[in-house]
Amino acid sequence: DAGITQSPRYKITETGRQVTLMCHQTWSHSYMFWYRQDLGHGLRLIYYSAAADITDKGEVPDGYVVSRSKTENFPLTLESATRSQTSVYFCASRRRPGLRHNEQFFGPGTRLTVL
Amino acid sequence: DQQVKQNSPSLSVQEGRISILNCDYTNSMFDYFLWYKKYPAEGPTFLISISSIKDKNEDGRFTVFLNKSAKHLSLHIVPSQPGDSAVYFCAASVGNQFYFGTGTSLTVIP
Numbered sequence: 001d002a003g004i005t006q007s008p009r010y011k012i013t014e015t016g017r018q019v020t021l022m023c024h025q026t027w028s029h030s031y032m033f034w035y036r037q038d039l040g041h042g043l044r045l046i047y048y049s050a051a052a053d054i055t056d057k058g059e060v061p062d063g064y065v066v067s068r069s070k071t072e073n074f075p076l077t078l079e080s081a082t083r084s085q086t087s088v089y090f091c092a093s094r095r096r097p098g099l100r101h102n103e104q105f106f107g108p109g110t111r112l113t114v115l
Numbered sequence: 116d117q118q119v120k121q122n123s124p125s126l127s128v129q130e131g132r133i134s135i136l137n138c139d140y141t142n143s144m145f146d147y148f149l150w151y152k153k154y155p156a157e158g159p160t161f162l163i164s165i166s167s168i169k170d171k172n173e174d175g176r177f178t179v180f181l182n183k184s185a186k187h188l189s190l191h192i193v194p195s196q197p198g199d200s201a202v203y204f205c206a207a208s209v210g211n212q213f214y215f216g217t218g219t220s221l222t223v224i225p
Contacts, residue, residue, distance in 0.1 A: 004158075031211065042119075042204060043159070043215040050211065058212065090158050102147045102208065106158030 003027075006091050006107040013081050014115050021076045021110050023091030031094040032074040033058075033104060034066065036087040043090065049074055081114045088112070118142045119207050121216035129224050134192040136219050138205030141186065145207040145214075148181060150190045153202045153218070162203075163190070195223045 004025040013019050023032065030051050035043040035058075045058030047066040055066050063085060065077045078085055088111050092104040120139045128134045136150075146167045151159035165172040165179045165188070172179050178191045192199055200223050205216040 033213070035215075040217060041117075042121075042217040043206075045213055048211055056211070059214070092158075102164055103149055103161035104213070106151075106160070108156070108158050 004091060004093055004105055004107040006089075006110050008110060009108065010111050012113045012115065015082060017081050019078045019081050019112065021078075021089055021091075021112070023074045023076070023107060025072055025074075025091075025093040025105075027093060027095075027105070028071055029093035029105070030071070030096050031104075032068065033092040033094070034064070034074070034076045035090045035092065036060065036085075037090060037109075038087050046076065046089075078112075081112075083114050086112060086114045116141075117214075117217075118145075119205060119214045119216045121205055121219050123219050124217070125220045125222070127222045127224060128195045130197055131194045134190075134195045134199065134221055134223070136190040136192075136203050136205070136221065138188045138190075138216055139186060140188070140207050140214075142207070142209065142214075143183075143186070144209045146210075147208045148179070148188050149206045149208070150177075150179060151204045151206060151215075152199075153204060159204055192221075195221075197223050197225050199223050 007022045033048040034046040049055045049068040091107040094104045149164040150162040153159040163177045181188045202218045204218045
């Protein structure tokens with residue numbers, strides 16, 4: 001199906017483990033983003049990517065690593081998970097800047113629990 | 116410190132009446148403002164946006180107003196429908212950095 005998908009949808013892991021959240025989009029959008037949603041904070045930008053092999057930090061990048069070897073994929077890795085990284089993670093994509101709405105298209109989210 | 120704020124966590128409105136959702140921001144460099152709607156267990160979906168050079172944008176039942184001097188924007192939904200019940204997020208961007216508010220949960224009572 002066309003669109004933006006995330007996997008897994010739910011994940012439980014333990015403190016100190018490495019976890020990778022996957023994001024895939026079929027629109028060939030240039031830009032992709034990772035957010036986390038926490039109570040009292042709304043959505044906060046972790047990392048974004050303007051194109052393959054181009055990534056940049058957002059508001060809360062510490063403890064996360066991203067890569068983008070292909071335009072359609074943008075995985076997010078927690079190298080050593082901590083309890084404070086328990087959250088709902090959303091991936092989003094956007095067409096090139098300058099278009100009328102400047103909107104992002106969001107995936108369904110991954111609920112991550114770190115025990 | 117939060118650059119985009121939604122000070123009302125919830126709002127209840129009768130079906131057919133106007134819903135007004137508010138958002139305040141602090142960064143005068145924001146060049147685009149957006150509203151998203153979110154249902155439980157789904158990602159946010161785009162509703163409407165406005166460039167910083169405009170003060171109003173309308174799309175069907177949805178209108179966004181921007182008051183740059185007050186650093187305030189609002190979303191008006193007229194008439195409100197039960198299907199509008201959701202969490203609404205306001206967002207602002209500068210370049211590729213997007214900042215979201217904490218959301219307002221709208222309940223439209225039939």
